[in-house]
Amino acid sequence: MLILEDEEEEAVCTCVPNHESENEACAEEENYEAEVAGSSGSDSEHQYDESIQSGDEVDRFRRKRKADDSPSTGDGVVKKPFSETGVESCRNNMQQNNPPDLRHWLNKFVQWSPAERKVAIDSLIVRCAPDQVRHMMQAIEPLFQRDFISLLPRELALTVLGYLEPVDLFRAAQTCRYWRFLTDDKLLWKEKCRRKGIGPMRKRPSSMPDTACSWKAAYMRHHVIENNWRFKRSAETAKFLKGHDDHVITCLQFYGNKILSGSDDTTLKVWSANTGRCLLTLVGHTGGVWSSQMVGRIVISGSTDRTLRVWDAYTGACLKTLTGHTSTVRCMRLYKDRVVSGSRDATLRVWSVSEGKCLRVLVGHLAAVRCVQYDGRLVVSGAYDYYVKVWNPETAECLHTLASHTNRIYSLQFDGVHVISGSLDTSIKVWDVETGALKHTLNGHRSLISGMELRSNILVSGNADSTVKVWDINTGQCLHTLSGSNKHQSAVTSLQSNSRFVITSSDDGTVKLWDLKTGEFIRNLVTLGSGGSGGVVWRIRASPTKLVCAVGSRNGTEETKLMVLDFDVPGACLKCED
Structure with missing residues (x-):
């Protein structure tokens, strides 16, 4: 747990020993005397001997330590005074118990070279009794307990x-x-x-x-x-956002502290994640909404009515209607003033958002385009014809056709260097976008690859077989399989990851939290009472502090709604993340 160090209680420094024992005090004093004795040759020997007899050097040492440990004004720092009891006791012991030849022995010791002193010390230790060696240890140990910081x-x-x-x-x-x-x-x-x-x-x-x-x-x-x-048990204080009646919520996005939801009821809604209030209802499509994206104050949506619409997210006004596709607009990707859409008519179109017109038509797929990625430089698309294609959106040229899958493509990830494709053939493939070469085939799932998310070199994939896997795309190695006794009991419907966690949702009505680095199950964030009997979590999206879940059912056992869980610090400013 977090240690809050800003408490008012004063802490006593434990870095410098308190020298309550006489042996520790003597060790400090003897160390200082040894430094003085070895620093100034023959002239210091007489001064050192005099200090032993008179105790002046001990007093100087004590005054030095007292000055060092007295309140300082350098950084506004106050230090605790050094204990004097041990030093006084050590001085008395030295004056009372000096051997008669100590002076001669010390004079001889300081005349030797450093190498000779080490030999003398080794010889002395060999001749000491165990209790005398123990005394040496007690004297030496405090010397290494200085507050060097x-x-x-x-x-x-x-x-x-x-x-x-x-x-x-x-x-x-x-x-x-x-x-x-x-x-x-x-x-x-x-x-x-x-x-x-x-x-x-x-x-x-x-x-x-x-x-x-x-x-x-x-x-x-x-x-x-x-x-x-x-x-935190956030499910107990969750906000429930209702507005799409009993229809399916088909697309979901977080943008700041706003939530965008699209439904097959033909509408989109913009919500406040802080208050749970519906800010806008975007009405205009005549068919169900199957794809949407919000950036800034612009919302783009694609529908079964074969059009894309551009909306103002602040006023709800429909700014443009983009027509040209001859079937459902199934996927899209917005980048600055360009949006690329993929349709069941087997084509992709590149649009200018500000001008509201089609700039390019990308023709080459032989079946419905299911997923698309666009980074402003290249377009990558996956389709039901088993192919992944890489396009130049400025010339409409197909640069590569990535052919290796043996069934429909359902999901794509693209980081500018790698293309990752997931298919109904149960495999995931990693491609080099510049050369079109296949780098890795990731095998291990047993059913449809229902969703993927790529961050740096870590790929998280969800599957209709109820398992989630974590991969390193550089090596093609499976790092973790998120399964075990706590795994989902039905198909994984959605997932999201960050540098610490993986969040997954399922047809079984649960949302689970996993540790990304270890693959360990942490806990259930959501457990629907109707889970297992029809209750479904269709989509999840998360911000650093909140989680929104699109909840419903296929048989009327669970009301359609958005469920918002808050993990922020109490008292956080609600405007800071808008």
């Missing part, structure tokens, strides 16, 4: 602390005030956030403790949100 320049200290994990930094902040001052450094936490992909936090949630470092607060919020995904 406080002795380093601030830049070096921060470099050292930068290697610690954040949870260790939270613990280090409780050590002493100076460590707490260092662990609140802005650049230190900014780097931790960068590694996790955490952006700046514009406003601190009211439930979080105040901290001078906004980057540290952002990391703390991120940590709490992650724990909420793992443990």
